[in-house]
Amino acid sequence: MAELKLCNVTKIFPWANQSEKDKARESQNPQFTEEGVIAVKDFSVEVADREFIVLVGPSGCGKSTTLRMIAGLEDPDEGEIFIGGENVIGVAPKKRDISMVFQNYALFPHMTVYENMAFGLKMRKVSKDIIDRKVREAAEILGLTEYLGRKPKALSGGQRQRVAIGRAIVREPKLFLMDEPLSNLDAKLRNQMRAEIIKLRKKLDTTFVYVTHDQTEAMTLGDRIIIMKDGFVQQIGTPKEIFEHPANLFVAGFIGLPQMNLFPARLIRKDNEYSVLIGGVIFPLSQKTNEALLAKNSPDRDITLGVRPEHLFVSEKGIPAEVELCEMMGSSHHIHVTFDGNEAVVVIPAIEDHGLSSGDKIRLSFDGAKAHLFGGDGKNLI
Ligand SMILES: Nc1ncnc2c1ncn2[C@@H]1O[C@H](COP(=O)(O)OP(=O)(O)O)[C@@H](O)[C@H]1O
Ligand SMILES: [Mg+2]
Numbered sequence: 392m393a394e395l396k397l398c399n400v401t402k403i404f405p406w407a408n409q410s411e412k413d414k415a416r417e418s419q420n421p422q423f424t425e426e427g428v429i430a431v432k433d434f435s436v437e438v439a440d441r442e443f444i445v446l447v448g449p450s451g452c453g454k455s456t457t458l459r460m461i462a463g464l465e466d467p468d469e470g471e472i473f474i475g476g477e478n479v480i481g482v483a484p485k486k487r488d489i490s491m492v493f494q495n496y497a498l499f500p501h502m503t504v505y506e507n508m509a510f511g512l513k514m515r516k517v518s519k520d521i522i523d524r525k526v527r528e529a530a531e532i533l534g535l536t537e538y539l540g541r542k543p544k545a546l547s548g549g550q551r552q553r554v555a556i557g558r559a560i561v562r563e564p565k566l567f568l569m570d571e572p573l574s575n576l577d578a579k580l581r582n583q584m585r586a587e588i589i590k591l592r593k594k595l596d597t598t599f600v601y602v603t604h605d606q607t608e609a610m611t612l613g614d615r616i617i618i619m620k621d622g623f624v625q626q627i628g629t630p631k632e633i634f635e636h637p638a639n640l641f642v643a644g645f646i647g648l649p650q651m652n653l654f655p656a657r658l659i660r661k662d663n664e665y666s667v668l669i670g671g672v673i674f675p676l677s678q679k680t681n682e683a684l685l686a687k688n689s690p691d692r693d694i695t696l697g698v699r700p701e702h703l704f705v706s707e708k709g710i711p712a713e714v715e716l717c718e719m720m721g722s723s724h725h726i727h728v729t730f731d732g733n734e735a736v737v738v739i740p741a742i743e744d745h746g747l748s749s750g751d752k753i754r755l756s757f758d759g760a761k762a763h764l765f766g767g768d769g770k771n772l773i
Contacts, residue, residue, distance in 0.1 A: 402467050474488070574605070677760035
């Protein structure tokens with residue numbers, strides 16, 4: 392149990408040699424600078440006691456480095472980190488009262504599940520009785536009781552990962568750090584373990600920092616999500632806040648499956664009423680959006696319009712479009728359409744018999760309240 396606070400944390404890995412530096416000069420990656428790789432820049436967040444926070448972003452955006460700095464495995468170049476109110480910069484990892492679970496968890500192959508889980512406590516000279524109680528409690532929570540006598544090779548991938556989590560649980564840490572703990576599992580197991588982590592979290596009174604590159608994991612597990620790109624925090628918010636109001640185009644495209652449709656469009660202001668023009672059709676915006684734009688005195692301008700696939704629908708009036716392809720996804724249909732050189736995906740629940748096939752001419756519409764508006768700098772206009 393502890394709150395966690397990061398203030399302007401920055402980590403830059405200097406180049407090992409001149410040839411690395413030369414290669415970096417040719418790279419398009421904005422993280423590669425003269426100084427070195429900017430792994431994390433100006434990262435600030437306050438995580439509440441017992442909050443489950445998820446750090447999400449593409450590979451290389453600085454998630455693991457952030458977690459390693461919280462754990463004390465890496466020192467920030469700048470900034471402060473507080474765990475339970477204590478500044479932990481300079482405090483050794485083992486004195487930070489944290490547990491960490493990695494993607495490549497390594498269990499001791501010659502030890503049983505029980506011994507694997509007990510190992511860390513044994514090293515800390517915890518008494519046998521207490522070790523026994525804690526290991527059995529953790530095994531119970533994780534459904535491993537009947538496997539305590541087995542060796543890792545006699546376990547499935549999911550069970551092994553549970554042992555790795557068990558090893559971390561027995562320490563009853565103030566802070567639980569997990570770095571892509573499910574990414575080595577196949578899709579089905581990953582879904583199962585995701586549900587187990589949700590249950591686990593309810594049983595443990597601990598603060599969680601969970602790293603993943605998977606937006607579904609982030610959306611389903613996090614009380615709040617921190618989205619990173621190229622070493623920079625893009626947005627921090629609840630899954631709902633981020634889904635409904637992505638701060639920029641990157642977040643808009645990253646969160647939500649299938650991805651949000653993005654189209655070039657024109658924002659129009661007439662008699663203090665805003666609307667968007669797209670595909671020759673004018674869509675009025677919601678009153679809330681209107682008020683926000685008025686407050687900013689936003690002029691007419693070219694924008695990027697974002698509409699989620701589940702918010703586009705086929706209607707009598709609307710943007711003339713052509714059906715390219717219909718995909719049956721199980722619980723929904725994904726209809727791929729084109730108009731004016733734009734591609735879009737429309738999601739229709741499977742229970743609706745849409746009767747569409749490729750080549751059909753249709754019209755597309757959306758509710759202005761569901762429109763996301765982005766300016767030339769990629770930032771949300773409101
Ligand atoms: N020890 C290191 N030395 C040099 N560069 C590193 C080191 N660790 C990470 N990096 C670089 O820092 C960036 C962020 O890495 P990382 O935090 O591992 O990203 P993520 O976990 O989001 O995939 C990457 O460009 C990575 O190559
Ligand atoms: Mg990583």
